[in-house]
Amino acid sequence: MKITTIETIYQGADSAMPALVFVRVRTDEGIHGTGDTFYLPQTCIAVVHEHIAPALLGSDPRDVEAHWRSLYQAYARFGGRGAELRALSAVDVALWDILGKSLRAPVHRLLGTAHHTVPTYNTCGGPLYASVRGGSQAGFGSSRRYGKLDDFDAFLNAPGQLARELVDEGAKGMKIWPFDRYAQEKGGRAIAAEDLAAGVAVVREIREAVGDAIDVMVDGHGLWELTPAIQIARALEPYDITWVEDLVLADKPHVLARLRAASTVPVSVSEYLVTRDAYLPILQQEAADLVMIDPTWAGGITESRKIAVLADTYGLPVTYHDCTGPFTLLAGIHLAAATPNLRYQESVRAYLRVVYPEMVTDVPEVDDGVIAVPQAPGLGTELLAGIEDRPGAEVRVTAL
Numbered sequence: 209m210k211i212t213t214i215e216t217i218y219q220g221a222d223s224a225m226p227a228l229v230f231v232r233v234r235t236d237e238g239i240h241g242t243g244d245t246f247y248l249p250q251t252c253i254a255v256v257h258e259h260i261a262p263a264l265l266g267s268d269p270r271d272v273e274a275h276w277r278s279l280y281q282a283y284a285r286f287g288g289r290g291a292e293l294r295a296l297s298a299v300d301v302a303l304w305d306i307l308g309k310s311l312r313a314p315v316h317r318l319l320g321t322a323h324h325t326v327p328t329y330n331t332c333g334g335p336l337y338a339s340v341r342g343g344s345q346a347g348f349g350s351s352r353r354y355g356k357l358d359d360f361d362a363f364l365n366a367p368g369q370l371a372r373e374l375v376d377e378g379a380k381g382m383k384i385w386p387f388d389r390y391a392q393e394k395g396g397r398a399i400a401a402e403d404l405a406a407g408v409a410v411v412r413e414i415r416e417a418v419g420d421a422i423d424v425m426v427d428g429h430g431l432w433e434l435t436p437a438i439q440i441a442r443a444l445e446p447y448d449i450t451w452v453e454d455l456v457l458a459d460k461p462h463v464l465a466r467l468r469a470a471s472t473v474p475v476s477v478s479e480y481l482v483t484r485d486a487y488l489p490i491l492q493q494e495a496a497d498l499v500m501i502d503p504t505w506a507g508g509i510t511e512s513r514k515i516a517v518l519a520d521t522y523g524l525p526v527t528y529h530d531c532t533g534p535f536t537l538l539a540g541i542h543l544a545a546a547t548p549n550l551r552y553q554e555s556v557r558a559y560l561r562v563v564y565p566e567m568v569t570d571v572p573e574v575d576d577g578v579i580a581v582p583q584a585p586g587l588g589t590e591l592l593a594g595i596e597d598r599p600g601a602e603v604r605v606t607a608l
């Protein structure tokens with residue numbers, strides 16, 4: 209089997225997810241695979257066509273580890289852990305899709321299945337959450353309101369009501385970011401007492417509404433410096449928080465270690481990290497209670513499974529990140545099903561019900577807090593026919 213064509217499909221700056229790009233790899237045997245990645249899509253597209261396609265065309269797509277290593281070695285020489293690794297991640301997911309289809313097996317079977325059910329929690333973004341142009345928003349989300357399923361608007365303005373609705377439909381967890389707005393308005397160097405109280409009030413309303421019927425996770429998107437991050441974590445201690453994540457950026461393990469030591473709230477680290485080498489010092493310095501991985505940022509399925517093994521070696525559970533694209537979610541679910549030390553697969557119900565069905569043929573359903581594990585060969589979903597012909601879409605092709 210030979211790779212004959214690598215295509216990038218970008219839905220355009222006015223699409224629901226303008227930071228998302230799809231990558232499709234085609235072969236001479238008629239099998240194709242698809243992946244995606246998120247942030248700086250034009251830069252990722254350039255990496256795919258300038259380097260990855262010329263390197264991979266004509267080679268066997270099933271040599272997944274060999275391709276990963278040769279591409280990684282090229283990028284690691286000059287610290288290429290951003291767009292290069294995201295482009296590599298998207299292509300790697302597409303290669304696993306091809307491998308699964310070629311062997312007529314779902315990807316989780318190739319990885320060695322550990323679980324037949326994958327628990328998920330609802331990240332409270334609305335359908336427009338990732339619609340900010342340029343893909344550079346740091347977590348606060350679009351200020352435009354969508355209406356139905358706008359969980360972003362709901363957690364800020366009616367958190368108790370949202371929590372009751374989620375519990376009623378079987379959700380086992382919800383993630384919110386009630387402090388972001390203050391960091392974005394005033395900077396993250398300090399937090400005012402009234403802002404700390406207002407953020408905590410969101411969590412208190414959830415607990416008052418549903419008690420401990422739902423896990424609550426609090427994200428900070430790396431917006432705070434250490435002192436206000438510690439204040440936030442300590443203020444959340446009475447509310448049985450499942451974890452805080454990215455209250456500070458995850459680039460300094462010793463800072464995270466101080467945050468973790470300063471409160472009893474578990475600390476999750478971090479979808480912003482790329483490759484095993486970024487996670488290792490976090491684990492060595494005991495700076496995390498849980499590990500979060502985004503499969504199409506951190507290095508694809510190939511590298512994510514190794515990060516999960518590394519986390520297991522340090523006794524930590526893994527959660528796979530997604531509010532970033534349907535193939536990221538599918539990659540995460542297959543990884544999750546094959547991760548013995550699994551905690552959660554993240555999902556956004558507004559994406560599952562509104563955004564992703566506009567992009568792909570099959571979106572896994574959530575039932576009673578469990579997300580379905582696809583059993584079709586490969587990843588188990590395809591781009592919708594004609595997606596590349598929609599207004600604003602940009603397709604670029606490099607072929608043998």
Ligand SMILES: [Mg+2]
Pocket residue numbers: 427429453454479
């Ligand atoms: Mg996060």
